């Protein structure tokens with residue numbers, strides 16, 4: 419990691435314009451306060467902070483990156499929740515797969531390319547894990563998860 423990359427991953431510089439973001443209340447984005455954020459207004463890029471601190475959760479994200487972060491999280495969280503891995507095992511596996519330092523292996527710190535990599539490798543890993551454990555209960559969990567994503571209620575077993 420270069421010094422510049424570290425500053426970007428920790429929310430100290432905007433990755434799009436290179437300027438320093440402003441610490442401000444999230445109400446200016448959401449209309450309601452969800453705590454503080456680092457904001458670069460001209461780039462429409464922001465990131466939240468850890469609770470009761472001014473430490474950013476990761477890199478500032480514009481609308482496109484926010485979308486990719488969400489997708490990466492959906493797949494990666496499904497991997498450890500449905501795939502039967504612990505969260506920390508899943509993160510150290512991800513770190514090895516992406517070749518990123520463990521301290522910088524957080525979706526909130528990733529750029530678009532790393533989010534896409536996370537999405538695809540988590541998807542493949544989950545498929546492989548499930549091939550060895552395709553119990554009906556697992557299948558129900560997966561179907562519920564997919565139905566929820568398209569706005570349908572969870573899958574329930576018919577009596």
Ligand SMILES: [Zn+2]
Nearest residue numbers: 432435458461
């Ligand atoms: Zn900017």
